[in-house]
Amino acid sequence: MDKDWPLYEVFVRGKRGLNHVHVGSLRAPDDTMALRNARDLYTRRNEGVSIWVVPARDITASSPDEKDPFFAPSGDKVYRHPTFYDIPENVPHI
Amino acid sequence: MSFDNALGAIAEDNDEARWAFGTGFHDPLAGVDTAVPDGVDRGDLASYCLMLGDDALIMSHRLQEWCTHAPELEEEVALANVALDLLGQARLLLARAGVAEDAVEEARRGEDDLAFFRDAAEFRNVRLTEVPNGDFAHSIVRLLLFSTWRLALLDRLRASRDPVLAAIAAKGVKEVAYHRDHAALWTIRLGDGTDFSHARAQRAVDELWPLTGELFGVHDVERRMADAGVGVDPSGVRAEFDAVTSEVLATATLRAPEPEPPRLAGRSGDHTPALADLLAEMQSVARAHPGATW
Numbered sequence: 001m002d003k004d005w006p007l008y009e010v011f012v013r014g015k016r017g018l019n020h021v022h023v024g025s026l027r028a029p030d031d032t033m034a035l036r037n038a039r040d041l042y043t044r045r046n047e048g049v050s051i052w053v054v055p056a057r058d059i060t061a062s063s064p065d066e067k068d069p070f071f072a073p074s075g076d077k078v079y080r081h082p083t084f085y086d087i088p089e090n091v092p093h094i
Numbered sequence: 095m096s097f098d099n100a101l102g103a104i105a106e107d108n109d110e111a112r113w114a115f116g117t118g119f120h121d122p123l124a125g126v127d128t129a130v131p132d133g134v135d136r137g138d139l140a141s142y143c144l145m146l147g148d149d150a151l152i153m154s155h156r157l158q159e160w161c162t163h164a165p166e167l168e169e170e171v172a173l174a175n176v177a178l179d180l181l182g183q184a185r186l187l188l189a190r191a192g193v194a195e196d197a198v199e200e201a202r203r204g205e206d207d208l209a210f211f212r213d214a215a216e217f218r219n220v221r222l223t224e225v226p227n228g229d230f231a232h233s234i235v236r237l238l239l240f241s242t243w244r245l246a247l248l249d250r251l252r253a254s255r256d257p258v259l260a261a262i263a264a265k266g267v268k269e270v271a272y273h274r275d276h277a278a279l280w281t282i283r284l285g286d287g288t289d290f291s292h293a294r295a296q297r298a299v300d301e302l303w304p305l306t307g308e309l310f311g312v313h314d315v316e317r318r319m320a321d322a323g324v325g326v327d328p329s330g331v332r333a334e335f336d337a338v339t340s341e342v343l344a345t346a347t348l349r350a351p352e353p354e355p356p357r358l359a360g361r362s363g364d365h366t367p368a369l370a371d372l373l374a375e376m377q378s379v380a381r382a383h384p385g386a387t388w
Contacts, residue, residue: 005166027167037172044171
């Protein structure tokens with residue numbers, strides 16, 4: 001048996017935040033305790049109103065080796081970027 | 095919204111509402127109307143606040159002793175959080191005791207006087223809070239028994255005729271509900287875990303259970319405060335304590351011993367030698383440098 005508890009990634013939604021944001025990781029014996037640990041580790045200073053915990057092993061991540069084929073081709077597609085518009089000041093979160 | 099750092103990303107500019115600013119740090123009851131309601135005996139109210147405050151203070155200290163010793167980093171922070179919650183309750187209750195025992199403001203003892211300059215026999219905490227830490231299971235089972243009992247008390251204390259006590263209880267209920275939940279989850283995992291963890295958890299239950307009789311003994315002060323609508327009669331929370339603990343222990347496959355007869359010990363200042371040892375450490379700095387601030 002692995003002596004270490006499994007690793008979890010923690011996502012917190014702030015009081016007025018729109019989406020959950022990755023804030024860090026922790027170890028816990030199971031999902032329920034991971035949520036408790038996240039509460040104790042990452043919301044001590046009034047940061048959050050909602051927490052997600054995800055077992056790190058369940059996250060499929062892109063690899064640094066694939067950086068160029070993955071991301072470089074989008075760099076010069078200027079027509080995909082909404083830079084031709086004036087954004088009204090009273091429209092938040094764009 | 096910045097994604098450069100995690101805290102910045104979940105907070106927003108000018109998000110000052112999330113910070114607990116330092117006002118009132120030196121006086122836990124700053125800004126509160128601390129007048130004692132008409133017809134309430136000041137001496138009894140002071141003694142009663144000391145009982146509940148000392149429970150929180152001593153329990154907090156035992157939990158603080160886990161700092162740098164907890165089995166996992168995550169659990170260390172969790173236990174420290176619980177300890178800090180209880181220390182906050184102790185500060186409020188000791189400050190309330192100081193106000194109640196002396197109507198003259200200048201003559202009052204403050205929270206520090208009460209925490210650091212009383213001897214063991216003057217403390218009113220139950221013995222369950224003072225016995226030394228054992229292994230992790232011991233502390234978890236102690237926290238389960240203590241917070242189950244305290245949550246039941248605070249829940250009823252919210253209806254106190256003393257508005258300060260009622261407000262302290264209302265704040266404490268939210269905190270202690272989490273403590274009980276944390277302890278229950280761990281008790282279930284230890285009891286229904288491996289043979290080794292089960293044996294440790296059962297040993298903790300067997301060791302700590304004899305101290306539960308004291309939770310339901312009714313001191314004269316508690317009886318008078320309950321009759322006056324200010325305090326809670328601890329004998330009245332026994333059914334809730336038994337129901338919660340028996341459910342958790344059964345789920346954890348642990349055996350609950352027979353109910354202990356109610357008795358008085360710590361509430362009358364009758365403590366184990368462990369309390370004097372605890373106080374010697376807790377009070378040493380304040381007594382070596384009286385009046386010092388930092």
